[in-house]
Amino acid sequence: MHFSACPHQLRGTRTEVHVPVSAEPWMSDELHMRQAIAAALTNLGKTAPNPVVGCVIVKDGVVLARAATAPGGRPHAEEQALEGVDARGATAYVTLEPCGARSTGAASCSLRLVEAGVTRVVIACEDPSPFASGQGIERLQAAGVAITSGMLCDEAWKALGYQGWKEGVNPDRA
Numbered sequence: 532m533h534f535s536a537c538p539h540q541l542r543g544t545r546t547e548v549h550v551p552v553s554a555e556p557w558m559s560d561e562l563h564m565r566q567a568i569a570a571a572l573t574n575l576g577k578t579a580p581n582p583v584v585g586c587v588i589v590k591d592g593v594v595l596a597r598a599a600t601a602p603g604g605r606p607h608a609e610e611q612a613l614e615g616v617d618a619r620g621a622t623a624y625v626t627l628e629p630c631g632a633r634s635t636g637a638a639s640c641s642l643r644l645v646e647a648g649v650t651r652v653v654i655a656c657e658d659p660s661p662f663a664s665g666q667g668i669e670r671l672q673a674a675g676v677a678i679t680s681g682m683l684c685d686e687a688w689k690a691l692g693y694q695g696w697k698e699g700v701n702p703d704r705a
């Protein structure tokens with residue numbers, strides 16, 4: 532078993548962990564998540580008060596886009612990665628659970644991923660923020676998107692400083 536639920540999440544329930552339905556090999560998933568972590572590292576320390584997130588969009592084994600949370604925390608990584616690409620049928624690799632709501636009232640990344648036609652989302656760490664906190668994964672699953680959660684979670688958690696961010700979560704901003 533390659534997958535485990537994120538050990539760092541705040542909520543008590545475990546996200547159901549799905550084995551990928553695609554024929555995409557495990558090593559490919561790991562490779563793409565490492566690319567997402569690497570993308571996030573480019574803006575490490577610049578995105579406060581939001582966490583730094585990396586997003587890679589992959590379709591048929593080809594990387595269509597990669598992005599990190601912008602300096603200052605907006606736009607989010609997923610918003611930038613989805614811009615200008617045909618993501619229908621693609622898989623999105625994200626280092627943190629996509630947001631399920633935005634403090635600004637803007638469309639959440641979960642909604643954007645669904646509207647872009649992404650059919651699978653691979654997540655490293657689940658988001659303790661009240662703006663994601665299950666809502667992101669729930670919205671994606673409700674829309675029929677396959678979820679794999681916990682992919683390289685420990686690695687992403689440490690590399691991207693999510694512990695420090697979790698301890699200072701701002702409940703009024705996403």
Ligand SMILES: [Zn+2]
Pocket residue numbers: 607608609629630639640641
């Ligand atoms: Zn977002």
